[in-house]
Amino acid sequence: MTQPLLTVKSLKKHFPGKSGFWGNQGVVRAVDGVDLTVYPGETVSIVGESGCGKSTTGRCILRLLEPTEGEILFQGKDILKLNEEQMRTMRRNMQIVFQDPFASLNPRKTIGQILADPLIVHGIGTAAERKKQVEEMIEIVGLTKQHLDRYPHEFSGGQRQRIGIARALILKPKLVIADEPVSALDVSIQAQILNLMQDLQKEFQLTYLFISHDLSVVRHISDRVAVMYLGKVVEVADKKSLYENPVHPYTRALLSAVPVPDPEHKAERILLEGDLPSPANPPTGCTFHPRCPVCVEMCKREIPALRKKAAGHFVSCHLE
């Protein structure tokens, strides 16, 4: 069997809580025990409501944030054991595309400079070779050489995201973590960017960890989907099983709110009551229990484990 490209084991990231009159108010359990495996060439998506810990998970994997606990293996190697210099080298293989390409592109640099920077940082090529690579890359993402002398503000949202993607790909990484890459874009532009990402995946044999709060976007691009709730993965399955046979009550509720092309097959809408609880003070037992339509006594006391439901389909729910 192929080796995973990325394995995340029991990942936790706890931020210090607000300090108040009575002292420190504990910790914010932003990520609280995430397990995830990503195989070469596949697209695994992490979905869940805003605030459930998706971005924190992505940032910990790249060590843009230092995890509190857990293991992150990239090609079998524990990257949390790497020193700064080794991590810098490793980052050539792991790149990120951000949600807001405007905020993440330096407004004072031209697109040419923005795309050449990663090559310079990693000491790749001569100036002439870098120029050639940058010119090739801008065309690969559907822009032209003429765009290289311009500044980020001269571009539309969709074009800026093409530039964000070009910047992530210029080092020919193996893994790309895309954190809500189309959430800031108009719906009409979203499909173009998703199609571009799929074409690039084939062309460069990329592996994607795709982060989104939007189940309809995720359906388009994923091979497998992990559903997160309050810092934990509550269900993970291949796309077909997840969309056709969602098991966790939270996944069912999320899916029931997604518009489907054929209204006759639409599942009855399950309303999620209340807001996402605060990760500074998560509910006991199954953290979903206060909002769960099928909650029983045990759910309030015992934390459910992520258990195998079918081949490749794992769920953490006492009732399933």
Ligand SMILES: Nc1ncnc2c1ncn2[C@@H]1O[C@H](COP(=O)(O)OP(=O)(O)O)[C@@H](O)[C@H]1O
């Ligand atoms: N630097 C931080 N300090 C304290 N809390 C944080 C920090 N970053 C994120 N959080 C909290 O962690 C939780 C998860 O955040 P995030 O990973 O951004 O969620 P998502 O990407 O799913 O919307 C949220 O409650 C958020 O407020």
Ligand SMILES: [Mg+2]
């Ligand atoms: Mg986020």
